[in-house]
Amino acid sequence: MGSDTARPVIVWFRRDLRLAENPALTAATATGRPVLPVYILDDDGDGRPHGAASLWWLDKSLRALDADLRQRGGRLILRRGNAEAELLRLIEQTGADHVFMNRRFEPDAFANDADIAHALKAEGVECHGFNGSLLARPGSVLSGTGKPYRVFTPFMKALLQDLPERPETPVPATLILPAGPSSEDIDTWALHPSVPDWSQSFDWTPGEVGATEALTAFIESALADYAAGRDIPERLSTSRLSPHLHFGEISPRSVVRAVCAASIQGHVAPAQADKFITEIAWREFSTHLLHQFPFMAERAFRPEYDNMPWRSDPEGLKAWKTGATGYPLVDAGMRQLWATGWMHNRVRMVVASFLVKHLLIDWREGEAWFWDTLVDADLASNVQNWQWVAGSGADAAPYFRIFNPVTQGEKFDPAGRYVRRWVPELRALPDRWLHVPWTAPSAVLADAGIRLGHTYPRPIVDHAEARARALEALKLISVRPMDEEGV
Template sequence: MKVIHWFREDLRLLDNPALSHAAEHADAEVVPVFIYPEGLGGASYWWLHKSLENLSKALKSKGVDLVFATGSPHTVLPKLAEQIGANLITWNRVYSPEGIEQGKQVKQALGNASVEHRSFNGQLLIEPTKVLNKQGLPFKVFTPFWRNCVSFLTARELAPEPRFKPSTHSLASEHLQDWGLQPTAPNWAKGFEPLWQPGEAGAQSRWREFLSGTIDTYKDGRDIPSESNTSLLSPHLVFGEISSQQLWNDVQEAIVGQQISHENGHKFLSEIGWREFSRYLLVHFPHLITEPFNARFTNFPWGDDAQLIKAWQQGQTGYPIVDAGMRELWQTGYMHNRVRMIVASFLTKHCLSHWHHGMAWFWDTLLDADIANNTASWQWVAGCGADASPYFRIFNPILQGEKFDKQGVYVKRWVPELADVPAKFIHKPWEADQPTLHAAKVALGTDYPLPIVDHKHARETALLAYQAIKT
């Protein structure tokens, strides 16, 4: 008997409930299949290629061949099942609207073909439909949502790495190399290579390093972009290379064992809670991807000034903390969370650009591009999302820089033309006098741009736009 495991956003062997179920099935030979996902961004495809290479090697070392296929899952999977005579297909659920729809279509097609299916929660601590408020409605605010989740979350035993029977099937697989997921000319991803190790082994080693080190300074350290105080697990989590249940278990154990403080451990887990919340929101409010969560913003006069958007994308706005973030993103495929908030506020409020533009750029350039986190976070910063910061809270990019990058270490790393500007002016170089700029070897407007918008004026314009929809 053969069982197909359909790998989706669960590219791991440890604590993979659907895969374990497939392997435990009496006398089963597991045939793992991965189907080309349409519509990812460029950076995500780079990660996916490496992650699949590693998954394929890990399976091979256990005697199992990963099958690569292209097409709609509801067509591909029944066909493969028929070819090898599989009578069961397993998968871990994906919670985006597209992922849910795909699951439904596959179920229907398998039903028609009389092939059994079983789906599992391998992605979240809590199934989104299980958490409702006292009125039986979905939560719209994070704190009560998470408080509710924490009240019944427990450590669950992780599903062990499955043991497989060696592959005997003769399915023809496509070749990963032929999918062309890696950039060639130009290779814009060469900066990613030394920084990231996609795949399950990379995820586990990143996690062990964080858990035995910086997690214990997480609460205060997580807001300083020049330091590596956060886990950097986001792309690993997006591709399911490590389970959130493992993070939960390990943190609880480290707190009980007094290796880390309760405060730091729970602060970290609450960020995992934000990840749960954004998926939860998408399950209950799927229109979030295109429409503002707060309907009042439907007629907000968002603009789409192409020049402003381009300057923002290229890190040429003249606001050093914004430019540093956008350049970090381009060169590394990642941006620190504090800086994501600053650049998103700048685009949606200082430039009055629609959050769709920012979301699309992040989708293409982030290695951790994630439909739920990206959508919910952009709407949150733009002021129109669930539990959003009020619209009138407009981040001042100068004060944010001075608060979270006091000496300009982060800015100088990513905006080298400002390397010699004194800390006093690093977040507002236009206020420095000519001798200071001359000594710093920077000519504003030539080596580094003057601000593309005036902070005070932009702030007032944004507030006026907000006033208009409020009334």
Template sequence: MTTLVWFRQDLRIKDNPALFEAAKSGRVLPVFILEPADKTGETHPLGGASRWWLHHSLKALQQDLPGLVLLKGSARHLIPEVAKQAGVEAVFWNRCYEPHAIERDTDLKSSLKDDGYEVKSFKASLLYEPWELETQSGGPYKVYSPFWKAARQIEIDDALPAPEKLEIADYDGGEELESFDLLPKKPDWAKGWEGLWTPGEAGASERLGSFLEEGLKGYGKLRNRPDLPNVSRLSPHLHFGEISPRQIWHATQDVMDRRSSLGDDGMKFLSEIAWREFSHNLLYHFPKLPSENWRSTFDEYPWKEPEGELVKWQKGQTGYPIVDAGMRELWQTGYMHNRVRMIAASFLIKHLRLHWRHGEAWFRDTLVDADLANNSAGWQWVAGSGADAAPYFRVFNPITQGEKFDPDGDYIRQWVPELRELETQYLFAPFDAPAEALEKAGIKLGDTYPKPLVDHAKAREAALEGYEVVKQAGQDDA
């Protein structure tokens, strides 16, 4: 039997259930389709940074899987067309959980079955199917802690090996990778990223091994320190399916079993993998999560219209060093440390009082790990409009957050070099530094480094006033 295996968010050979099962049945025709958003109805298409990653991930997969067919267009039309041309008997894929993908896959599975093909889909990108975990009263979990407690009771399947034998079917057709036009050109804002990242299955495996060996120890406490290497940086590899959560789960458990002292750190790391699962659970059950407030009372929040402040936030010119460091790290690397993501997001929403959708859109365009579920759930969590977002009125102080999580100022100095010579005691709020300290460091506020866009105390007060409107709306609904 010849089986068409449709690759999507599973750009790997190992622990790929669709590929594994197809290989057992005979020849395999591996296919990847780049679908333009207007062909899918997708409202949140891949951003520029994700497109850069996808190019290099596909390039790596082509090396691991010679015979991979690249196509561009509507999968609804291309899959049946290629299946007929290639004379396949079956079509397999691993499941996606975005709203547009569910609709597309459901329609396609039905039409292919009507045409006489065997069609199977598999779990590959999540530990738990969104319909597997329900509360005792029925329905999805809306709070993370009980979700994680319930998830820990479920045994995780072993990861699958690479197929023992993989016979690739012949197919005369397909596109060249360069025709996808995924890379930035004028300008090439991703220049140098190849030295920062290694997209592909081998790079993902190497990154996991390095983290477990060197970064897991102390993870529970040090993961909040952007100046330290105690984070996995596996998120883009997970997003494109170059590694599976099952592989990560079992590799981490193995390390915990061998080194009992890493038990707490390992469990904390696994809880972060489960947070990703929780986000996908939310997206599946609440498909409007990327575009609408999960808590409808937040529709009443008095957002401001974006003006110059949004651009200054995007460029890392807010006058608050920890925020600016994060935004510049994002632009220069396609990544931002998770703690700083929360600080930068809080600043946009609660200091500038701009709608979380503006931040979600910018992160989606500039992050190499811009996962629809994580990005949407994360922004709504910070805004207070999402699930498990209590206390929703919390406003991060960007000064004290910097002092707490970048105590020596190494992270700020790396990404905001114009502040490099400023004494650490003044580094987190240079606008409060004495004139002689600024002069000694060669800093002219408003010239070499911006003055703060807003006053923290006043901005916090205004944000809380806005939340009073939300609170009142909730009381009125009750």
């Protein structure tokens, strides 16, 4: 295959679908060799297959990355199958003797990466792994006793206090991108839904350019009022960066750097920037926890909660999934999720609480539905947030904290704009009864064109009764307190 300098190196893209601030790509280009950008769709290599909404996003993100590479004279080589086998095929076809990749930290994916690295080394191929998805690599943020944090606040303080300063690394100025071997056609992967195409109302711009635009728009229009605005579901006051971060179209370092710059330059108050950075730290906390405690993807982090007497309620679960619970805020959230692949964070907490507290349905049922329907479905964040609501996670909300969907709606959607958008059959109902339509006088319902039980469901469970049932269930398990450091 000629001299070593003529041998290409492989950059194995996974959840780092960007060119800027990409340590694996930066290191690969620093070799001065031709770079082969590769993406392998391995249905079994991640431990859990992508959900349907994630596949929709992946399709668009891969196309965007390929377009960015083509502007620089190259292309993205696509393969589908066992990742180790496909890499070995590419190595045999091209003579590549180095593979650069940004590590994945979910337990199964992390172990799979290690196995592949060992297999390649046995073939004389060096694997170089980097952290391109987190502010700090799991295992690097530990307590004074050398143990993982189980409580968020001390974790966040340690994370941000010890965060090393790193210069910005833009798209490499020189990318040597040879034509390379054959690539599969992404159209044949059929990642976009077709029969039916349930994504027609999705309003997203996947890809690195879309991620950068989303960050800019957030800083310019919503960051200044983030602390309060983030709780109002009708407003565009959250960053909507979560799917871009999950697929690595932008790095968390780039996000934090831009938010800090806006604060330093006086565009936003430091408290607003700090509040948003707290959310980035929570994402880190989730990933560190899952990496260090792999069992929490399937079992309660706090083992006593595995004894919860969960109910089997197929009809209740179906009503929850389809936004037909009779509680307007819950139904609005579930319909927003189906229509857009995303749900406002405040509403996520309410709908999750409703499932596990009001219906007493296992949190894993909700986590599985979110995994399939969210464009930002991230294993660590999904599991951690569901366990937070269920009370079974690290530094979780107490189980007896049961969100009242009525008062949550009245507090955070007082004018009813969010509910009216996603539950249009209630649109003509006056504000006074919008979050409690079952209490409205018959004449008011008639004027609004509402027939309870026909055009809109009655509540599938009474709030007071459901709350009492949930608290009774809690008495059946022995909840142990967690110390401040949580170790």
